[in-house]
Each structure stands twice: as C-alpha cells, then as structure tokens.
Amino acid sequence: MTAPLFPRVAIIGLGLIGSSLARCFQADPTLAGTVVAADRSDAVCARVLDLGLAAEAGTDAAAAVTGADLVILAVPIGACAALAAEIGPRLKPGAILTDVGSVKESVVRDMLPHLAAGVHFVPGHPIAGTEHSGPDAGFASLFQGRWCILTPPAGTDPDAVERVATLWRRCGSMVEVMEPGHHDRVLAITSHLPHLIAYTIVGTATDLEEHLQSAVIRFSASGFRDFTRIAASDPVMWRDIFLNNREAVLEIIQRFTEDLTALQRAIRWGEGETLEALFTRTRAIRRGIIDAKQA
Amino acid sequence: MTAPLFPRVAIIGLGLIGSSLARCFQADPTLAGTVVAADRSDAVCARVLDLGLAAEAGTDAAAAVTGADLVILAVPIGACAALAAEIGPRLKPGAILTDVGSVKESVVRDMLPHLAAGVHFVPGHPIAGTEHSGPDAGFASLFQGRWCILTPPAGTDPDAVERVATLWRRCGSMVEVMEPGHHDRVLAITSHLPHLIAYTIVGTATDLEEHLQSAVIRFSASGFRDFTRIAASDPVMWRDIFLNNREAVLEIIQRFTEDLTALQRAIRWGEGETLEALFTRTRAIRRGIIDAKQA
Secondary structure, three states, rough: OOOEEEEEEEEEEOOOHHHHHHHHHHOOOOEEEEEEEOOOOHHHHHHHHHHHOOOOEEHHHHHHOOOOEEEEEEOHHHHHHHHHHHHHHHHOOEEEEEOOOOOHHHHHHHHHHHHHOOEEEEEEOOOOOOOOOOOOOOOOOHOOOOEEEEEEOOOOOHHHHHHHHHHHHHOOOOOOOEEEEEEHHHHHHHHHHHHHHHHHHHHHOOOHHHHHHHHHHHHHHHHHHHHHHHHOOOHHHHHHHHHHHHHHHHHHHHHHHHHHHHHHHHHHOHHHHHOOOOHHHHHHHHHHHHOOOOO | OOOOOOOEEEEEEOOOOHHHHHHHHHHHHEEEEEEEEEEOOHHHHHHHHHOOOOEEOOOOOHHHHHOOOOEEEOOOOHHHHHHHHHHHHHHHOOOEEEEOOOOOOOHHHHHHHHHHOOEEEEEEEOOOOOOOOOOOOOOOOHHHOOOOEEEEOOOOOHHHHHHHHHHHHHOOOOOEEEOOOHHHHHHHHHHHHHHHHHHHHHHHHOOOOOOHHHHHOOOOOOOOHHHHHOOOOOHHHEEEEEEOOHHHHHHHHHHHHHHHHHHHHHHHOOOOOHHHHHHHHHHHHHHHHHOOOOO
8 A cells, every 4th residue: 555645644623625525535545544633523523533534523723734745734824823833832843834715815824933944835726616604514525626725935845736736636626826915816706796786786785665675585596596605704814804905805896887777777777788798708708618518 | 168267378489488388378278278489580580480389470460469469579689669658559458468587677667668558467577598599499398496586567457477387387487576667687697697707708718828728628517518508598698688788787796796706805805714715605595596496
C-alpha cells in the first residue's frame, strides 16, 4: 500500500464543507492516514464520531492540530483569526494549513501573522455548497465538477500548493490559483451579491401584510422559490462574508442599484425597448455559463 | 367513448405554454376532440404540424377560432388586446376564451371590450415555466403539481369557470380563483421582482471589465448561476409583464430598494447583528414554502 497523501489530517469545523471533506477522506483512504476533527460544539463532535467521520473529535482545536500534516479550517471566516492565534503555535514545522472561506484577502491578512515561518499557508475556497448546514448535511460528491480556488500568499512553497491542489482534484474539483483580491471581486458578483439580494427579497416578503404573505408562500413561483432556497443558507457564515468582503460587495451593490434604478425608470415611463434590449443581452451570459459547463 | 371535455379547441401562440398544453391534449384525447393552432410565425406553425401537436396550424388566428368551443391565448400579454379585437367577432356564442398571461388586471381590461355577451371569458395563469421558449421547449408534465390561478370577471358563468378549472386539473394543476388585482400583487413579489432582479444582476455583470467578466462566467457559483437561468427567459414576454403590471412592480421595487439600502448600510458600518438577524428570519419563509410543497 502506498503512503497516503497526508499521514495525519485535522479538520476544524464539521459543518457542510468540513463534513463533506471528511466523507471524501472516508471514501478514499489514500488521501489521509488518520483524520481527527475539532468543533466548538460538543453535539457536533458526538455526531461526527457517530457517523465515523473522524478517528477523534473534540472541542480543543489546538490539541487536534498537534502533529497534523494538513490542517483544514472549515469555519465561518470571522472565526479564522482567533483560531489561527490558538492553533498557530501548535502547528508542526512543515505542516500545511488551508481553509475553505469565501473571502480570501481578509483571511490571509488575519491568519498570516499567527503562523511560524515553517508552516505552509495555502488559503482555498471550494465553490460548492447547498443551503443546508451541519455535519449531517455533508456528502462526498459535493465538490465534484466544481472549482476550488487557491490563493497562496507570495512566496508560498509551490510543493505545498500542489499537494493541496492534488487533494481537491482527488475530491473531484478543478483547481485554479488566483490573487486573493481578484478572487474577492469575482465572488462578490457571482455569490455574495446574489445571496444578499436573495436575503433582501425574502426579507421584503416577510414584512408584507399577512394575507399577502400567505399568498406569496402558497403561490411561490420559480424565481422567488429559488431565492428562498438561497436565503436559507447559514446566517453566521454569510454575516462574516459580508463583513469581510465589505469593499467589493459595496462596490457591486452600488453598480447593481444604479442598473435597477434605470430599469425602474424604464418601467415607470413605459420604455419597452430598453427592457427588451437588456432582457435579450442577458441571455448571452447564460449561454457562456452553459458552455463553461457550470450550469 | 364519452364526449371530450371540449369538442374543438384553438390554441393561439405555440410557445412554451401553448405547446405544453397541446402536448397535454395529445396525451389525453378525452380533453379535446380537435385541436387547431395559430401562431404568427410560419416556422412555428410548420414545426407544430411536424410535431403533430395540432390538426391544423396557420397564421390566421380569426380562422382558427371559428367554431372553437375553447380558445386559449398563449401569447405575450402585450399582444392580447389586438388579438381580442381580431378574434372577438369570430367567437361563437357560448365559446369559452381563456389566456395564460402573467398579469391579469390589464388583460381583463384590454380584452373584455372586444368580447360579445355570449362569450365566456375566464382569464387564467398557470404558474409554471422554464427559461426555454418555443414549440420545442414544451412538455406535457409542465403543469404537474403547479398552481393555476383563474381570475374570472364578476358575473362570469360559473359553469365556464368550472370547465376551465377541470381542464387545468386534468393537466395536473391545482386551481385557485382569485381577484385579478390580488393576483397581480402576489405575482409582482413571487415572480416579477425576482425576474427583474435576475435580469439586472446579470446585466450588471455584462458591463464589467472584460477580465472580470470572463472570471465571473468561469467561476459562476450557485446564486449567480441561478440568476442567469432566470435571466434567460423570453425577453418579449417579460417586457410585456413589466409594462402591464407597472404599479405593483414599482411598489415592490421601492420596498426592496429600501430593504437593500438598509443592508448596505449595515455592511458599511459593520453591523453584524443586523445582518445575522435578517439572515435568520428569512429561513422561516423557506420552511413555509417547503411545507406548502412548492419547493
């Protein structure tokens, strides 16, 4: 039997992403020799052991990372800085640390100061997820056919980057290396703004007069129904994303609002050509996404 | 063999909805004795005959409705008034006229003046669809498990309403009768605003700098991907919806914009509690929709 890709792996945070990764390790024993888990919730730890997702599970993250060759932070990004301070001194020289956060510039800024020179930090973001949360929500095929973006700081050991890339590829992902700021601007558009809008519109609906709201739920059409699914995503995770990708999100909200105002005006003044021209133009982007096999 | 529900049916407009209905008639011969089709496009008429969706198909709507017991208008709502003027004089006494438009108050207002007293007008709206258009996009199970809302004007013959309701039920739909203005306010929230927002955000993305736009398409995540699907819907149909449901749409855009501005402000000032509170509240609506089996 060949040696596993990583002899010892520690996963911190066993939610949707962390537990899906644990299931990937479970499904393919050549990825990790031993998997240990840490989660701040006792209930989650108990569930992880019940599901057989890790050899050990406890609330002490520093203990979990001791001796690990690979440490994966899969927690809301607001928790990354404190965790880095806690586990930083316990990472062994040569260990690889990665994360799965949806914002990369702030994660690099917050975590790097806590890491010793001999530790390899390879920030990552698997662009995959569902609206469900917790250790029971994960599944091994979550990353199949989806992108994982790595944003290593300048000077990171290329071997460490390649080992993390190999892990993601063997979980089914396609890997791209990107500058953290570029990642954050792209995700502000493709993910953060759509989630904010979905949360907003579902919130607007919850404030409606009661008789209108019950009809809205009952006759929920495509469109609103999709938005409610998006707006059922984990609240703390999304709070942290917006707080940590503030500048890119505010910039894209501003552009969006200008464009919406222009459409609002076209509706008010009955400018059918303006509406039809935009509605025709947007079809091309959909074709691009279908061609890129991300539909 | 028992008599069909309608001996002769004319479908005007053979797009996604019209051709799906034609396929329902094809699948269940007890619904209609003879189905004739009219579409302003010669190519669509030829395709309809190729697919065997109607016994006759041509561009002359007035000829198609002659002698029909049921006439179904399945055209963009902006075309309803002119069509009503064209076919109105040719409808036989006792004929039932229905439509499938997504706005009901304007349709009733535009069509009713063209109809003789002996014609039964039962406006309808099947809340079903996909982002695809044209006679090849239809399928018989499109209406399965979906609501169809009927908005008959005051004084409409209850038997006519019941026969249209029976048709929709036998196509797999659940039927609800509603006042047109209430329908339009509900749909403004569940369907029209979500589509407008999806069109807007995809439009915002098409205006990005080229290198950012190609990354947006390539790394399109859940959220944006869903929006592009919605924003690939038929441009003329949606133009007409916004022009005809103007007041209800403008009112809900205004509420939405206020709510988005409040969230934008919370992001700018780092008010995490405000964000988390809303993101938690919106989960409840999703549960309501799942409970209503519309998810």
